[in-house]
Amino acid sequence: MSDVPLAYPVPWLFIRDHAPTYGLKNASLETLRHVSFSLVGPGSLPAHFPMTVNAGDTAWLPIEGDDLARSTTLVVRWRRQNDDEYLWRCVF
Template sequence: MPHLTDVPPRSREAAYPVPWLVDRSRLPWCTLRNVGAERVTDVATQFFGDGWAEPAVPRASLSPGDELQIVFFGERAIASGQVTVHWRRPDGREYAWTFVC
């Protein structure tokens, strides 16, 4: 049976802030902006809900300040949708973050 002394100490690394700002002011178009300090690569999106959403121009990477436009299709896509963004940081670690439309 494990003991408390067998548990490794927690990392002292600061939490990684999500580098995304979502602008919904022009729905059914949604803008995802990289507000972080790093260039992110392998950027991909998944849509969950009624309808679908697609990036207007698929991009493999986004530098700080770059944007990705996403358009929603379907009667209930905006009301019911969630978008998950996947990306990699320069060190190769992969992240995912979900936002609601």
């Protein structure tokens, strides 16, 4: 038997209340490193460097576009403390 967990809960809370600025809150108890964001679809997100998001902190992203919910997906990448890399896609 392996000690690798079968599931890892997504640590992000997607905050849509302040559109066109969206928040991704680190709802976990650990610091997430090398966090980066990209869009799939016609939306627009300014270029940025990968960042560290501490437990409880929120990364704010200005995202522009018409009808994002129909045509755009936000892709979030990060590394946990053990250096495992994760990818999460979320929609508006």
